[in-house]
Amino acid sequence: MKTEDHSFLDGRVIEEVSRIFKALADPTRMKILYLLSQEECHVSHIAEVLGMSQSAVSHQLALLRTLRLVKYRREGKTLFYSCDDEHVISLLRQAIDHAQHQ
Amino acid sequence: MKTEDHSFLDGRVIEEVSRIFKALADPTRMKILYLLSQEECHVSHIAEVLGMSQSAVSHQLALLRTLRLVKYRREGKTLFYSCDDEHVISLLRQAIDHAQHQ
DNA sequence: TTAATATATGAGCATTTGTTCATATATGTG
DNA sequence: CACATATATGAACAAATGCTCATATATTAA
Numbered sequence: 001m002k003t004e005d006h007s008f009l010d011g012r013v014i015e016e017v018s019r020i021f022k023a024l025a026d027p028t029r030m031k032i033l034y035l036l037s038q039e040e041c042h043v044s045h046i047a048e049v050l051g052m053s054q055s056a057v058s059h060q061l062a063l064l065r066t067l068r069l070v071k072y073r074r075e076g077k078t079l080f081y082s083c084d085d086e087h088v089i090s091l092l093r094q095a096i097d098h099a100q101h102q
Numbered sequence: 103m104k105t106e107d108h109s110f111l112d113g114r115v116i117e118e119v120s121r122i123f124k125a126l127a128d129p130t131r132m133k134i135l136y137l138l139s140q141e142e143c144h145v146s147h148i149a150e151v152l153g154m155s156q157s158a159v160s161h162q163l164a165l166l167r168t169l170r171l172v173k174y175r176r177e178g179k180t181l182f183y184s185c186d187d188e189h190v191i192s193l194l195r196q197a198i199d200h201a202q203h204q
Numbered sequence: 205t206t207a208a209t210a211t212a213t214g215a216g217c218a219t220t221t222g223t224t225c226a227t228a229t230a231t232g233t234g
Numbered sequence: 235c236a237c238a239t240a241t242a243t244g245a246a247c248a249a250a251t252g253c254t255c256a257t258a259t260a261t262t263a264a
Contacts, residue, residue, distance in 0.1 A: 016201040021127035
């Protein structure tokens with residue numbers, strides 16, 4: 001195939017896909033997303049379950065919010081986070097399944 | 103749910119999945135893998151098509167080899183690379199499709 | 205063997221990333 | 235209001251990343 005005959009990806013698509021995979025590439029964010037795919041959680045619960053500092057979790061949640069992968073609702077002083085992108089969860093589940101069965 | 107009631111991921115699975123997503127998270131590697139999913143290519147062809155230096159491509163191919171995502175065969179002085187993990191290509195295609203239709 | 209070509213690889217460097225620490229903001233309580 | 239609790243956020247810093255440049259290795263041809 002010649003250069004001009006290739007099926008190229010749009011630059012915006014490449015950047016978008018890269019953002020999604022970057023989000024999934026970090027073990028901490030993977031754990032957070034996997035946890036939130038099982039149940040809605042508040043921040044300190046995530047921190048406790050994953051054994052991380054509140055600050056570290058909050059920073060990662062901020063990143064996931066920016067990418068619109070999670071959303072939250074407030075209940076008093078507490079914020080409950082949950083997944084906001086089923087497609088990304090589907091990619092995560094597939095990758096996990098594949099890694100588990102090999 | 104209490105901490106001990108969560109379905110946790112095995113550390114090895116987390117690391118493995120993280121490695122896969124890290125590989126897919128870089129635009130350059132995405133382009134290389136997407137290209138190789140279309141046809142077997144030699145190194146300088148990849149470099150030309152993607153507008154990158156031979157060295158940069160070779161470094162990324164070395165990384166993808168380490169992860170067993172690509173393989174190669176030699177023909178004289180030339181090395182022909184191709185994909186060696188259909189599952190990862192499947193994840194990539196799904197993410198691309200999703201990004202394109204939104 | 206010498207030279208040419210194709211690719212790999214090590215060092216160096218700028219950028220990005222993920223954390224911690226300290227502090228700010230928001231909400232509820234007395 | 236003052237105070238406690240839950241979370242967010244900015245600064246700083248170490249580690250990881252992706253490139254370039256120079257050079258090494260492998261193969262072929264003369």
